[in-house]
Ligand SMILES: Nc1ncnc2c1ncn2[C@@H]1O[C@H](COP(=O)(O)OP(=O)(O)OP(=O)(O)O)[C@@H](O)[C@H]1O
């Protein structure tokens with residue numbers, strides 16, 4: 433039984449690990465979009481002067497409903513008060529009316545002689561009863577709606593840039609509102625995890641770029657520059673040779689040295705950015721990389737491809753190339769297998785590449801705990817051009833990486 437895995441899904445409880453062919457995650461949740469939507473909502477609320485206690489009707493009145501400052505009807509004003517005030521007013525009115533009717537009946541106001549003494553005794557009781565009812569309701573409503581104020585405070589802190597802010601649920605709060613707080617906190621946790629991941633990838637990318645520069649500088653200096661200086665000395669010596677045959681042989685050596693130095697320079701340049709990708713396209717570039725892997729290690733890569741030239745933008749092609757490169761490099765370094773296969777083709781509105789080996793496989797959860805920046809980087813590169821990466825692996829069962837990159841202009845066709 434194979435597990436299947438997709439990086440963005442690890443952040444959502446709805447779309448996590450599953451079983452290949454049985455469970456498919458929903459599309460990855462774009463937390464940044466959610467977060468920005470959330471922030472935009474807060475900004476919009478600020479623009480119209482809305483507070484957490486404003487009712488929607490009030491916002492309309494301020495935002496687009498008529499001239500500001502225009503007198504409003506009593507009903508309009510009542511609808512404009514906060515939810516807790518509405519509940520309390522409605523409650524107070526109902527309780528007071530009920531008690532007045534009961535008192536009126538008790539003192540005989542609905543027939544028979546009016547008992548004035550009873551009326552004087554009952555009136556204070558009615559007032560105290562109504563006041564007590566409103567007070568108890570006020571406390572209950574306040575406790576129940578407290579999470580709304582907590583949500584507002586937290587949302588404001590997040591809007592001000594404090595992404596560590598979390599809403600504190602009160603145990604006396606209404607159950608449904610506590611659930612809203614839990615959802616907000618969960619969303620903020622995911623945003624924080626996503627940011628942490630991006631930071632790790634950025635740090636790794638900067639580190640890798642620095643290492644690469646260092647390696648190139650060393651190689652250019654100790655290898656190419658030094659051999660060119662040596663060739664110059666040899667050239668000078670060759671010119672001093674009186675014997676024509678000796679001079680020719682010395683010049684041949686210099687020419688061979690120059691050819692070797694040129695080849696090394698070509699390799700360094702190709703490491704930086706494969707020229708085949710720009711000049712010949714994705715497939716020749718992948719084949720050239722496959723050959724370069726085979727040379728030092730003997731690791732064989734079979735490449736099969738349908739015609740996909742011109743389907744992707746240059747950025748998307750480069751992203752796909754780098755993902756295939758990382759997946760093949762992983763297969764060569766970690767799988768223990770002697771060969772791997774790359775299949776590139778078109779599936780409906782996507783270019784799809786599958787990189788598979790039948791090596792030792794690995795535990796994805798374990799790799800995730802250790803960081804797995806290479807795998808994360810593949811996912812981020814794919815996401816950058818609107819695509820996805822799925823890694824199917826299990827110890828002892830090989831590894832299959834599936835990359836899907838949308839063909840521009842056909843995403844929704
Ligand atoms: N094809 C594979 N076969 C077996 N194990 C793999 C394969 N691909 C990845 N792994 C495992 O997953 C781990 C994480 O891979 P990842 O590419 O993220 O990191 P890495 O290759 O170790 O380092 P980096 O890519 O940063 O140089 C690897 O260390 C390896 O244990």
Ligand SMILES: [Mg+2]
Pocket residue numbers: 758761762806807
């Ligand atoms: Mg790797």
